[in-house]
Each structure stands twice: as C-alpha cells, then as structure tokens.
Amino acid sequence: MIVRQRVDWKYTAILLLLLLGFVFPAAAEDVPFIQFGDRFHPVPGHGGMVVSQEALASRVGAEILRQGGNAVDAAVATGFALAVTLPQAGNIGGGGFMLVHLAERNETIAIDYREMAPAKAHRNLFLDESGNADAEKSRYSALATGVPGTVAGLVHAQEKYGKLPLRTVIAPAIKLAENGFEISYPLSFSFRYARDRLAANPAASGYFLNADGTAKAVGERLVQRDLAATLKRIANQGADGFYSGKTADLIVIQMSKSGGLIDHDDLAGYRVVERTPVWGRYRNYQVASMPPPSSGGVHLVEMLNILEGWDLESMGHNSADYLHRLIEAMRRAYADRSKYLGDPDFETVPVQALIDKDYAARLREGIATDRATPSSEVAPGLPVPEESPQTTHYSVWDADGNVVSNTYTLNFSYGNGIAVAGAGFLLNNEMDDFSAKPGVPNAFGLLGGEANAIEPRKRPLSSMTPTILFKDGDPVLATGSPGGSRIITAVLQLILNVVDFQMNIAEATAAPRIHHQWYPDTVDAEPGISPDTVARLKALGHEVKTAPWAIGRTQSISRDQSVFQGMTDYRWPGGEAVPAEGVNILQNNP
Numbered sequence: 001m002i003v004r005q006r007v008d009w010k011y012t013a014i015l016l017l018l019l020l021g022f023v024f025p026a027a028a029e030d031v032p033f034i035q036f037g038d039r040f041h042p043v044p045g046h047g048g049m050v051v052s053q054e055a056l057a058s059r060v061g062a063e064i065l066r067q068g069g070n071a072v073d074a075a076v077a078t079g080f081a082l083a084v085t086l087p088q089a090g091n092i093g094g095g096g097f098m099l100v101h102l103a104e105r106n107e108t109i110a111i112d113y114r115e116m117a118p119a120k121a122h123r124n125l126f127l128d129e130s131g132n133a134d135a136e137k138s139r140y141s142a143l144a145t146g147v148p149g150t151v152a153g154l155v156h157a158q159e160k161y162g163k164l165p166l167r168t169v170i171a172p173a174i175k176l177a178e179n180g181f182e183i184s185y186p187l188s189f190s191f192r193y194a195r196d197r198l199a200a201n202p203a204a205s206g207y208f209l210n211a212d213g214t215a216k217a218v219g220e221r222l223v224q225r226d227l228a229a230t231l232k233r234i235a236n237q238g239a240d241g242f243y244s245g246k247t248a249d250l251i252v253i254q255m256s257k258s259g260g261l262i263d264h265d266d267l268a269g270y271r272v273v274e275r276t277p278v279w280g281r282y283r284n285y286q287v288a289s290m291p292p293p294s295s296g297g298v299h300l301v302e303m304l305n306i307l308e309g310w311d312l313e314s315m316g317h318n319s320a321d322y323l324h325r326l327i328e329a330m331r332r333a334y335a336d337r338s339k340y341l342g343d344p345d346f347e348t349v350p351v352q353a354l355i356d357k358d359y360a361a362r363l364r365e366g367i368a369t370d371r372a373t374p375s376s377e378v379a380p381g382l383p384v385p386e387e388s389p390q391t392t393h394y395s396v397w398d399a400d401g402n403v404v405s406n407t408y409t410l411n412f413s414y415g416n417g418i419a420v421a422g423a424g425f426l427l428n429n430e431m432d433d434f435s436a437k438p439g440v441p442n443a444f445g446l447l448g449g450e451a452n453a454i455e456p457r458k459r460p461l462s463s464m465t466p467t468i469l470f471k472d473g474d475p476v477l478a479t480g481s482p483g484g485s486r487i488i489t490a491v492l493q494l495i496l497n498v499v500d501f502q503m504n505i506a507e508a509t510a511a512p513r514i515h516h517q518w519y520p521d522t523v524d525a526e527p528g529i530s531p532d533t534v535a536r537l538k539a540l541g542h543e544v545k546t547a548p549w550a551i552g553r554t555q556s557i558s559r560d561q562s563v564f565q566g567m568t569d570y571r572w573p574g575g576e577a578v579p580a581e582g583v584n585i586l587q588n589n590p
C-alpha cells in the first residue's frame, strides 16, 4: 500500500511541476506509469496481478497469490473458478493453451491442452448425403464435441509448476459452485441470449435456466451442485477425477444419449503436450506465443515481422497509411493460415519458414502502399471460416516474476449447448474448428485446409494466442484474447499500441481495432476509426464495414519495475484486474 504521507508531498510536487508546464510520468516508484495525457489508466498493484473476464474469478486468483501461491497456482485457481462463474466460456468441458514463464529457470513453456478428436472421428464426419458440410452437425450436435483437455491441462500445470496443493487451488471454485453466487448483469444477459439453445438440452436447461424455461435474472443466485461434486472429484483424484470413474461414466452416458462419439478409451487416452513456444523478435522485444495446433503464435509473429519494416509510429496511430499496412499484413498471414496450419503431431507445419524475417521481407515487398491487394491475388487456399467470438483469456503474474497467459474455450458460447447430466458442465463444439470439407476445390478451383482435416485423435486448428512480451530477457507484458479468428489481430494491435505507440495497456486496450482475415475480403472496423480514415482506406480499394461485434477482449498485465498494471477489456463488462496488493488510487489525486 502507498504510504499516505509520501503521496501527499509527491502530488504537491507534481502539481507544482504541472504549473510550470511539465507533463511527465510521476517519478517515484509507487506510480511510475501515470501520464497526465492518458485518457485511460490500468489498475496498479504490487505483489502480483490477475486479470480475467470475470471479476469473481480474478479475485479468486489474487487471493491464491496472497496465500503464497505462485502464478501457476493462481492461474489454475482462476481457470477452475471461471468454469463456475463464466459458464459461457470458462470451462472444464473444453480445452485451451497456457503459456508459462518460469522466472527462476528463465524458461517459457507452452502447454497444449487442446481437445482431441475421438478415435471414431473421420474426415467425412460432418458431410451430408450430398457431400456438403453440415454446419448443424459440426456445431450443435454431440458429434461436435472433442475430448476435453481443460482438466488435464490445468492439473498438469498445477502439479508440475505450482506450489500449493491442488485441493487448495480448486477449493474456491467448489465453494462458488456449492454456495452459489449472485448472477451479474453480463451473465444474465448471456443467459438470455443463449436461452433457446440451453432450453434444447434438458441438463443445460436444468443447470442454467429457471424451471419455467426463462433465463435466470440479474441478482438471482446460481448454485451448481453437480458441478461442485465434479470439482471435488478432481480435487481429490486429480485428472483421474475427470477422465475415469464417475465423471467419465457420466460423459460417456451423455454421449450415448445425445449421439456423440467419446468413449472411455478416448477419455483415458487424452494427453497434455508441452511444446516449445513460437519465438519472434519485434523491434527491441522478444515475443513468445502459442505454437501449432494454434495458429496464433505463428501468424502473430509473421505479421509483426512484416510490419517491422515500416516506421509505423511516424504514420500516426490508426491513420489510413498505418491501417493499410496492417490490413495487408493480416491478409497475407491469414492466407498462409488456411493452407499450412494444422496439428503438428499429424502434419508438417512450416513454422520456421512462416516466421522467417526474409519471408516477411518478401511479403512486405509485395505490398503496394498505394492500393489494396485483392485477396484473390494473394495465395491459393480456402477461405478462412468465420469463427465464434467466444472463448476467454486471463493473465497472471506473481511477485517472483512467474507469468501465465492462458486462453481456453468451449468454442461457441456455451459450446454445443449440451451439458453432461449429473456432472454439471457444458461440452465443447471444438470439432467445428477442423476443416469439415478439406481438399475440395473452392470457387476459384484452389485447394486448402488439408492440414486441418479431421483425423482420429488429432487436435483442431485454433487461433488462441496467449502471449508474453519480453524486453532484455525480462517479461514486460502478458496478454491474450477471445474472439475466434479475431484473436490474433486483437493481440497484434495490443502489442503494436504498446511497442510502436507507447500506450499504457489501458490505452492500448481501449483503442479501436480493425480485422481482416483474407476471406471474406473485407475490413471490419470498430466504431472509433474515423470516417475520414475509412474514406481513405476505401479510396485505396479496401472494402470497409463496421465490425459486427467488438474485436477481441484482451486481458493484459504489464510490469514496470515493482508496479504491476492490469487491464481488463471493457468490450465486455464484468472483467476485473485484481492486484495481490492494492495501490491506493482512490484518494489524493492531484
């Protein structure tokens, strides 16, 4: 906590200097990041920080830090808590990716706990009798469910890199499920939005809707006893409490009731994989991000490499010159994504070639600065499918310098809407992230998506981009986002805002974003990109439309010496940045 007397004289001094015409960051160690010109400010704190899309879960993580847990303990606690308090995306029935930086070992590890296709899955699983992709089947049926990886991933991380007992870090989630919590406005809104889908499944309806089928309202309590019992089995037995015994039985029973493929062998055979992160260098920073089967890290680094060749700062933030280059870099990276990316345990993914600086330079040379390149001229492949904006990210940092950047998901909001009766949790529809119909020529007669074809036990391609930025070997920023295919471009812009435009993470988060993913050949622009800029982009040949939904919801932490700065993204309400130890920001403002 700030010592009140120290703040008083400091603010007096600041006021004096302001009167003299200076605008500068506050000099002392307590709040070195405050700039008087900034319109938005992150939450400061000491002793570590947790930022997630749901306040109760962030508080759980911060409390674990206070109890002596490290960043991994806090991240695992936050992950299990989100499975209770953010049922639309927090989960134990889905999967994800965790990037862990261990300060003492100076090592960064990518933990892949992505869902796996069941053994009985095959490449034509989602084709109808006419051979066309059946979106209903791949998104809303039990066939859409991949073998969940979340519990294996969180338990793996905790047992290998945490300090506290697993029971301790799951305990807050069990309490939230058993005693219930007050439904927030964003959660009640989300229930209303998903009501019809939840109502279609008796177990989901029982867990998340009222007895009369209406959505639970703000202020009501959400008690989840079956989920609490499942979490207790995990607390007592580790991953076996999910992948074998009662929970596994309940999953398999639900599969046979709903027509899904997952059996006991699939559950027993689920494996977490530790992978080497994708590493890039951008100006004076090192970037660590998620390798395949996520496309996030590869294309983040590919885009940064392309952009590094220009002086972006001199163009001005969100100017047409700047956005044009951003769009052209995005277009080229997403074209590559459609062709080359898949599960590296099944396909040869040319990661090094895609993140090569010379390759980026060649791509950059092909970018005309005075006109848009039509996507049809960029590369062969299949259009990148629209992806659901749901998923959730959280970032954790502890006082010892350990950092966790974690993104996990059910794919769609509430997954396929099917809950496991008796076990209290929803199932993912991640199988839709495979290419349902690879190898079939598109409208231009071009091939693509083969690397992401469905195969038994394969992991579907993802866009999740948990990322840590380093300067001189020390972590300085942890970030990530939900948003389907928009995840990578949201993370990219957050990083550019910090590195090229020297924004604090609150400014960097709030700044309007754009998105282009090669196909459709249109630019999504958030409100706030000026009409003049849009007009200039249109004059260059870009088709620009207002983004149908906000682009990403980054959850970020930066560190400036001893002060942690956390920022949730208010593109969705209800998130919170919670420091282990608060810094007084309520009083004595100058």
Ligand code: GLY
Pocket: 387, 391, 409, 410, 411, 412, 430, 433, 461, 462, 463, 464, 484, 485
């Ligand atoms: N399901 C969204 C993703 O993995 O990118």
